[in-house]
Every structure is written in structure tokens, then in C-alpha cells.
Amino acid sequence: GEDVEQSLFLSVREGDSSVINCTYTDSSSTYLYWYKQEPGAGLQLLTYIFSNMDMKQDQRLTVLLNKKDKHLSLRIADTQTGDSAIYFCAEDPGGSQGNLIFGKGTKLSVKP
Amino acid sequence: EAGVAQSPRYKIIEKRQSVAFWCNPISGHATLYWYQQILGQGPKLLIQFQNNGVVDDSQLPKDRFSAERLKGVDSTLKIQPAKLEDSAVYLCASSGHLGTEAFFGQGTRLTVV
Numbered sequence: 001g002e003d004v005e006q007s008l009f010l011s012v013r014e015g016d017s018s019v020i021n022c023t024y025t026d027s028s029s030t031y032l033y034w035y036k037q038e039p040g041a042g043l044q045l046l047t048y049i050f051s052n053m054d055m056k057q058d059q060r061l062t063v064l065l066n067k068k069d070k071h072l073s074l075r076i077a078d079t080q081t082g083d084s085a086i087y088f089c090a091e092d093p094g095g096s097q098g099n100l101i102f103g104k105g106t107k108l109s110v111k112p
Numbered sequence: 113e114a115g116v117a118q119s120p121r122y123k124i125i126e127k128r129q130s131v132a133f134w135c136n137p138i139s140g141h142a143t144l145y146w147y148q149q150i151l152g153q154g155p156k157l158l159i160q161f162q163n164n165g166v167v168d169d170s171q172l173p174k175d176r177f178s179a180e181r182l183k184g185v186d187s188t189l190k191i192q193p194a195k196l197e198d199s200a201v202y203l204c205a206s207s208g209h210l211g212t213e214a215f216f217g218q219g220t221r222l223t224v225v
Contacts, residue, residue, distance in 0.1 A: 044216070088155075099145070103154050105153075
């Protein structure tokens with residue numbers, strides 16, 4: 001069945017890099033996404049990668065995709081306290097970009 | 113540009129009562145989604161509308177949940193009767209059409225006691 005797995009917690013020091021990992025199951029997903037959720041807020045799309053790419057960089061964010069292993073990672077460079085949030089990995093088996101399968105989320109804590 | 117609006121932000125009800133949530137998508141967005149996010153889990157799609165038609169409601173518990181999108185704009189999600197396990201945040205999202213980014217509202221936090 002469809003399932004997206006993530007580690008639940010990550011703690012880093014301010015200024016370090018954070019790497020959040022995710023594995024997914026549906027090899028037909030067109031896009032893979034990273035969403036950010038701050039307390040009491042909705043989901044904010046951080047970045048996404050098309051399934052035929054293996055890397056995408058967007059300012060402090062780097063997404064790596066290993067399609068063979070169905071592994072996705074999000075690297076945040078120079079992590080700041082404002083990056084503390086829950087990060088969700090998601091896949092879209094139907095290619096609709098809204099009908100998504102989410103992981104349980106990784107809670108990132110950034111210590112000063 | 114105004115975002116996806118949802119109301120109420122919070123709701124507390126007793127089990128077996130009914131409740132309704134409202135969503136106003138971004139203007140012009142044809143596709144609307146309702147997600148359920150139980151504490152500690154990722155969001156799970158309940159229903160997807162394209163204009164006022166249902167595209168996917170395979171994960172909607174239809175014995176107690178219903179949703180409509182009259183006139184293809186605003187949408188309501190109803191639970192009747194509510195159970196304790198329905199306690200969750202209900203998120204609404206919209207996108208311009210299939211294949212474009214979905215924008216999420218802040219959600220309605222439902223507590224069933």
C-alpha cells in the first residue's frame with residue numbers, strides 16, 4: 001500500500017545543517033514535496049522536486065531524490081530558530097498536486 | 113491575494129453531536145480538498161472536488177461525514193454524529209486546477225469530548 005515514512009524528531013544547533021529523510025512507496029508519483037507546519041498554522045509548501053530530477057536547490061534548501069531507493073531528503077543549510085517546525089514529506093500518486101499522501105512529519109527543534 | 117479561509121478555528125462538541133466546518137478557497141481555484149490531520153500524524157485526504165463535482169471521496173467515512181460544494185466555490189464538511197476519534201484538525205486546500213500547487217488554510221481544530 002501507499003506509505004510515506006519519516007523519522008519523528010531532529011534536533012540541531014543554530015547555524016548547523018539539518019537533514020530530514022523520507023522514504024516513499026509509489027514509484028509513479030510525479031512530484032515529491034516538502035511542507036512546513038508551524039504551531040497552529042496550516043501547511044506551507046516549502047519546495048518540491050519533479051520525479052525525473054535527482055537534486056533541486058532553492059536558497060538554503062536542497063532536495064535530493066534517489067528514485068531507485070525511493071528516498072527523499074531535505075537539507076536546510078545554516079538552520080535558524082525560525083526553522084523550528086514540523087516538516088512533512090508527501091507524494092502524489094495521482095499527479096494532482098493536491099491529492100497527496102503525507103508522512104507523519106519530522107519535528108525539527110533548533111537550539112540557540 | 114487572500115488565502116484559503118476556514119471557520120471556525122476551534123470547536124468543542126460532545127460525542128454524538130453534529131458539527132459543520134466551512135471553507136472559502138482562493139478566488140478562481142477550481143479544485144478543493146478536505147484533509148483530516150489527527151494529532152501526531154500527517155494529513156489524510158477525505159474528499160476532493162473539481163468545481164462542484166466530487167473527484168475522490170474514497171477515504172470519507174460516508175456513514176457520518178458529508179461534504180458539499182454548491183456553486184463550485186465555498187464548501188462545507190459535516191460530521192453527524194461525531195465520535196471521539198474524530199478529534200483532529202480539518203484542513204481545507206485549493207488549487208487552480210489539477211496539476212498545480214495546493215494552498216492550505218489554517219484549519220479547524222475539532223475536539224470531541
